[in-house]
């Protein structure tokens with residue numbers, strides 16, 4: 001928790017609309033309290049379960065709207081403070097309504113929360129880290145194999161997040177961590193037959209879920225991708 005407070009405090013220039021706002025920390029004899037912006041709709045996992053109880057997935061235009069905001073938040077973390085989040089997943093994206101009776105997707109804001117695993121990258125020109133952390137099903141191949149990694153590991157997790165929003169499934173799974181590692185190494189994932197996606201969307205997923213992190217696109221490149229072209233990016 002101390003690390004989470006440090007990360008929030010190091011976010012230079014105050015807040016960003018796509019990052020949950022941190023107000024203050026309060027230490028009592030037995031507890032440490034973090035005062036944060038309240039996101040009344042909880043996390044993205046709960047949001048999808050309520051919005052699409054039968055399918056557990058959202059249509060492409062809604063996924064795009066969410067993705068734009070999360071991407072801008074992650075880009076801000078990297079550009080302004082050199083921070084990798086390292087735990088992007090449905091549970092760590094918070095949802096806040098903008099109007100009293102929200103309905104369409106534009107009535108909500110999506111914000112990155114849970115900085116518990118976030119890490120400030122070293123200030124070398126090409127900083128890398130090696131600690132294995134995060135949630136295995138969202139982990140980039142270089143993280144799960146214990147290799148050096150950089151912010152491109154968040155790019156992978158964003159791709160896994162988008163895949164899950166669109167299909168209700170994970171791009172790569174396994175009965176155990178070894179099988180997951182093996183499947184990641186094969187690098188082949190399949191979009192379920194019951195999910196129709198545009199070519200731009202499929203290409204965007206491919207750009208994020210590239211096995212070789214050097215070939216994986218940067219935040220700046222992704223921001224200009226045609227999939228996000230017609231959407232409001234912050």
Ligand SMILES: Nc1ncnc2c1ncn2[C@@H]1O[C@H](COP(=O)(O)OP(=O)(O)OP(=O)(O)O)[C@@H](O)[C@H]1O
Pocket residue numbers: 020036037038039040042043091092094113114115116
């Ligand atoms: N600012 C907030 N507004 C509304 N709900 C929140 C907020 N922060 C966290 N939550 C809810 O609490 C859950 C857990 O918060 P968070 O991800 O920050 O902690 P965590 O360390 O992952 O805890 P846990 O191990 O319980 O998941 C979130 O998934 C979300 O449902």
Ligand SMILES: [Mg+2]
Pocket residue numbers: 091092114
């Ligand atoms: Mg969490």
